[in-house]
Each structure stands twice: as C-alpha cells, then as structure tokens.
Amino acid sequence: MKRGIVIVGAGECGGRAALALRERGYDGPITLVGAEAHLPYERPPLSKQAMVSEAEPPPKLIAERQFFADRRIECMTGVHAVAIDRAGQSVMLADGRSLPYEKLLLATGATSRRWPLPGADGTRCAYLRTHDDAVRIRSALTAGSHIAILGGGFIGLELAASARRRGARVTVIEALPRILTRGVPEDIARIIDARHRAEGVALLCGKGVTALREDASGIEIALSDGDPVTADLLIIGIGAVPVTDLAQSAGLAIENGIAVDEQLQTSDPAIYAAGDCCSFPLAIYGGRRVRLECWRSAQEQGALAARNMLGAGENVSAVPWFWSDQYDLTLQIAGLPDEGREIVRRDLSDNAFILFHLANGRLIAASGIAQGNAVAKDIRLAEMLIAKRATLDPAALAQPQVKLKSLLAA
Amino acid sequence: MSSNWVEACAASAIDEEDVIRFDHDGQTFAIYRSAEDEYFATDGLCTHEQVHLADGLVMDDIIECPMHNGRFNYKTGEAKGAPVCVNLRTYPVKVEGGKVFVQVD
Numbered sequence: 001m002k003r004g005i006v007i008v009g010a011g012e013c014g015g016r017a018a019l020a021l022r023e024r025g026y027d028g029p030i031t032l033v034g035a036e037a038h039l040p041y042e043r044p045p046l047s048k049q050a051m052v053s054e055a056e057p058p059p060k061l062i063a064e065r066q067f068f069a070d071r072r073i074e075c076m077t078g079v080h081a082v083a084i085d086r087a088g089q090s091v092m093l094a095d096g097r098s099l100p101y102e103k104l105l106l107a108t109g110a111t112s113r114r115w116p117l118p119g120a121d122g123t124r125c126a127y128l129r130t131h132d133d134a135v136r137i138r139s140a141l142t143a144g145s146h147i148a149i150l151g152g153g154f155i156g157l158e159l160a161a162s163a164r165r166r167g168a169r170v171t172v173i174e175a176l177p178r179i180l181t182r183g184v185p186e187d188i189a190r191i192i193d194a195r196h197r198a199e200g201v202a203l204l205c206g207k208g209v210t211a212l213r214e215d216a217s218g219i220e221i222a223l224s225d226g227d228p229v230t231a232d233l234l235i236i237g238i239g240a241v242p243v244t245d246l247a248q249s250a251g252l253a254i255e256n257g258i259a260v261d262e263q264l265q266t267s268d269p270a271i272y273a274a275g276d277c278c279s280f281p282l283a284i285y286g287g288r289r290v291r292l293e294c295w296r297s298a299q300e301q302g303a304l305a306a307r308n309m310l311g312a313g314e315n316v317s318a319v320p321w322f323w324s325d326q327y328d329l330t331l332q333i334a335g336l337p338d339e340g341r342e343i344v345r346r347d348l349s350d351n352a353f354i355l356f357h358l359a360n361g362r363l364i365a366a367s368g369i370a371q372g373n374a375v376a377k378d379i380r381l382a383e384m385l386i387a388k389r390a391t392l393d394p395a396a397l398a399q400p401q402v403k404l405k406s407l408l409a410a
Numbered sequence: 411m412s413s414n415w416v417e418a419c420a421a422s423a424i425d426e427e428d429v430i431r432f433d434h435d436g437q438t439f440a441i442y443r444s445a446e447d448e449y450f451a452t453d454g455l456c457t458h459e460q461v462h463l464a465d466g467l468v469m470d471d472i473i474e475c476p477m478h479n480g481r482f483n484y485k486t487g488e489a490k491g492a493p494v495c496v497n498l499r500t501y502p503v504k505v506e507g508g509k510v511f512v513q514v515d
Contacts, residue, residue: 016492019492042493044478062492062493063495295478296478296479299492299493303492321479323477330477372462372465373461373462373465373466373476373477374465376465376466376467376476376477377465377466377467377476380466380467380474380476380479381467405427
C-alpha cells in the first residue's frame with residue numbers, strides 16, 4: 001500500500017484537515033480513521049439544536065460521503081487505531097490492518113471527564129460528547145421528566161436550557177460557589193445564572209455530591225448539604241480530557257495533551273497533532289502552553305496542520321474564540337480573560353455588554369453577552385485588536401460611540 | 411418579475427463598510443455599503459445555520475457570519491471556506507434619490 005497521509009480522529013479537526021490537504025493540492029492517499037460510526041460531524045449542536053428538534057436529528061455532517069469520495073479521501077468509520085509504529089511509520093488498526101504513512105495527524109479530540117464516584121457509571125447516568133450520547137439524552141428530555149445535571153459549565157448549562165425548552169424539570173448541581181468559573185468573568189456568569197433561575201432551573205451552587213443510588217424509579221443524588229435530589233437521569237458535565245493514549249504509548253511527549261510546537265508538530269517530526277487533543281505554545285501570550293476545547297480552533301488547527309504537513313511552516317497565530325448559546329442569550333469570548341489585569345466595560349443597547357480585559361494597556365481578551373448576536377461584531381473586532389497586540393485607551397473602549405473598527409485602523 | 415425593485419432604506423442608513431438587515435414580504439436580506447461607497451444585497455441568512463448576517467462584520471469584500479465565522483464575498487455571494495460551502499444568493503441594487511432599492515423576485 002502506498003504511503004500517504006493518515007489522520008486518526010474523524011471529528012471537526014480531522015475532517016477539515018483531510019479536506020484542506022486536497023485543497024492545497026496534495027495528491028497522495030488520504031485516510032481518515034474514526035472510532036465513531038459517523039462521518040465527521042459538528043459537535044456544537046449536540047447540546048442545543050439536536051436536543052430541541054422535533055424529530056431525532058441526524059448528525060450535522062461537515063461533508064457528505066460522496067464529497068469525500070470525490071476528493072479520494074478514504075473515510076474509515078467505526079475503526080479504532082490501536083498503535084503507532086513510529087520506526088516503520090504505520091498505524092495499527094484494531095482489525096489487524098496497518099496503514100503506512102509519510103505523515104500522520106493525530107486529531108483524537110477529547111472525551112468526557114469520567115466521574116469516579118461509585119454509581120456514576122449506572123444506567124441513569126449520561127455523558128455528552130458524541131452524537132450517539134446526544135440521541136440517548138434527547139430521548140430522556142420529555143415534558144415532566146426530571147433531569148439533574150452535575151457541573152455548571154457550558155455543556156451542563158446548554159443542556160439545562162435545552163431541557164427546559166423540552167419541558168423537563170432541571171436541577172443543576174455545581175460544587176463551586178458559582179457557575180462558569182473557567183474563563184467566564186463573574187459579571188457575565190451572573191447574567192446567565194439569573195436567566196437559568198428565571199427559566200425555572202434549580203441551580204444549586206457550592207454543593208458536592210456524596211453518593212448516588214439508582215433504582216427502577218430514578219436516581220437519588222445525595223448532596224454535601226441539603227436534601228437529596230431525585231431525578232430520572234443524571235447528566236455529568238464536569239469537563240473533558242484530551243485523548244492521548246495512542247500518542248502516549250508511542251512515546252510522544254505529553255503535556256496536558258499531546259505536546260506540539262507552534263507548527264503543531266509533535267516530538268516526532270513525521271507526526272502532527274491538532275485540535276482538542278493537543279497543547280501548543282501561543283505566541284500572543286508569551287508562548288504560554290494552552291490546550292483549547294473549541295470548535296473553531298479544531299477547524300483552524302486541522303487546516304493548519306494540513307498545510308504544515310505539506311511544508312508550509314506556518315505558526316499558530318489564531319486568538320482563541322469561544323461561544324455559548326443558552327435560551328436567546330449568546331456569550332462570546334475572544335482571547336484568554338485570565339491573562340488580563342484590568343476590566344473595562346462597554347454597555348450596548350438592550351442590556352448587552354462587553355468586558356475588555358487589559359494588561360498594561362494592551363488588549364488581552366474580550367467577553368460579551370447579549371440577546372442574539374449583538375456583541376458578535378465587536379468581539380470579532382476585539383479579536384483582531386488582540387492579535388495586533390494593540391495598546392488601547394480604556395476610555396475609548398468604554399464608549400460605545402467609539403467604533404472598534406476605527407481603533408483597528410489606528 | 412424582473413422589474414420588482416423595492417425600496418430598502420436610505421443610502422445614509424448604512425455606514426461605509428457595513429451591513430444592515432432588510433425584511434420584505436417574508437424574505438430577509440442583507441444590504442451592504444462597501445468602503446468604496448457601492449451598495450450590494452444578498453440573502454439575509456447564512457447558508458450554514460440560518461443566522462442573520464447583518465449582525466456580522468464587514469471587512470473589505472467579506473461579510474463574516476456572527477455565529478461561526480463563515481465568510482462570504484458579499485459582492486459575488488461566493489462562500490469562502492469552512493464552515494460554509496453553499497454560496498449566498500445576491501440581488502441587484504441601485505441607489506436613486508438617496509435611497510437604496512433591491513430587485514427582489
């Protein structure tokens with residue numbers, strides 16, 4: 001078999017990488033190996049549109065099978081890669097086949113962080129990562145059912161909003177004193193908290209879960225203080241962990257994910273990694289090593305890894321960007337707010353606002369919330385200002401009359 | 411009905427290098443004014459997830475969807491890459507007497 005480019009992981013990142021290779025004129029064999037039964041699909045809708053649609057939705061594919069076939073991209077779905085032979089440059093599959101490669105891209109993504117509490121693997125517990133997970137959870141979100149969600153992060157809160165739309169009763173249990181502690185400023189978390197409560201979600205912050213007990217009628221969740229919660233289903237949304245086992249057993253450097261350099265190359269020059277599975281140095285933050293769990297980053301890094309496997313030699317330069325939709329609220333964040341020292345607030349119409357995070361006058365990050373997409377334009381411009389490492393006048397940022405586009409041109 | 415010109419807005423209602431939303435007869439459009447002071451119109455919704463493009467950012471010839479950064483050339487409607495792959499439909503535009511008209515179906 002002719003050596004080509006093998007991509008392990010057929011999610012957003014791997015799928016985009018495969019398409020980008022052909023767009024850039026690569027002519028050799030491309031093989032995309034995915035453990036799930038589906039072609040690459042978009043994960044963001046799983047907690048949102050897929051949960052509230054009338055009928056059980058099919059996965060939202062990034063491209064149909066024929067589209068890949070037309071580009072001579074072989075998609076192996078439902079196939080596990082079990083080992084990498086680095087000396088022989090080939091990937092071993094669970095069915096015994098091996099795929100020789102000239103370059104290998106690991107786009108293995110992340111998986112739900114498992115909760116070690118006894119009972120958390122029971123039949124009334126669920127995690128959300130894949131389309132199949134979503135289909136199972138969706139079937140439980142019926143009017144009058146009671147859904148408990150462990151973890152006040154994005155997955156948990158988006159699911160809470162979706163479950164309310166389906167008419168389920170919802171209880172969210174968060175161990176920390178507030179929701180969205182990771183990367184979301186308190187002013188914005190407060191708006192989201194209030195909205196969930198107004199929509200009828202029981203939000204229990206600062207409470208740990210001490211025991212789970214399941215029977216035919218439901219699951220009982222004992223709390224560190226207060227009465228236990230009884231639900232039909234407990235959804236566990238306590239974060240994600242990078243999938244690194246394949247890389248690790250092949251002896252590649254691991255550092256909160258598969259460690260790559262600024263061009264997404266691993267410690268083996270023939271192997272690249274991209275998306276949620278990798279950690280990389282981000283130059284705009286002084287080379288701070290980060291790992292993102294983010295749709296756009298997965299997409300962009302897939303394409304970047306493809307170009308670099310073909311010799312482009314481009315560095316990661318994208319500013320991290322993230323969004324979440326809950327009810328009619330949209331939150332968008334550009335950059336890493338935790339790098340900021342000072343916050344400047346810009347109030348827009350209809351209670352929308354943006355927080356600019358500055359350090360020594362330099363714009364580091366921006367986070368905003370609005371009904372609909374009212375902050376999108378400004379967050380996008382902020383992203384460009386962050387990339388430019390712009391030093392800005394806080395007074396100008398605070399005034400909505402001062403257009404960010406004019407600051408970009410300055 | 412190729413002569414169906416509809417008044418959309420005052421020419422001055424759109425900033426240079428910006429976009430507004432225009433709804434007509436159950437259809438939604440995005441009307442653009444370029445940095446060179448020319449006017450253009452496209453379908454109002456992104457071909458990826460049906461989001462109003464008028465909330466997005468216009469830079470040069472590009473409108474970027476506010477939701478997932480799908481990019482289109484608003485002068486030609488051409489989709490400029492992931493996550494959008496379906497082009498936007500464009501509509502003829504004219505400016506008369508300080509008003510912008512769009513030729514709808």
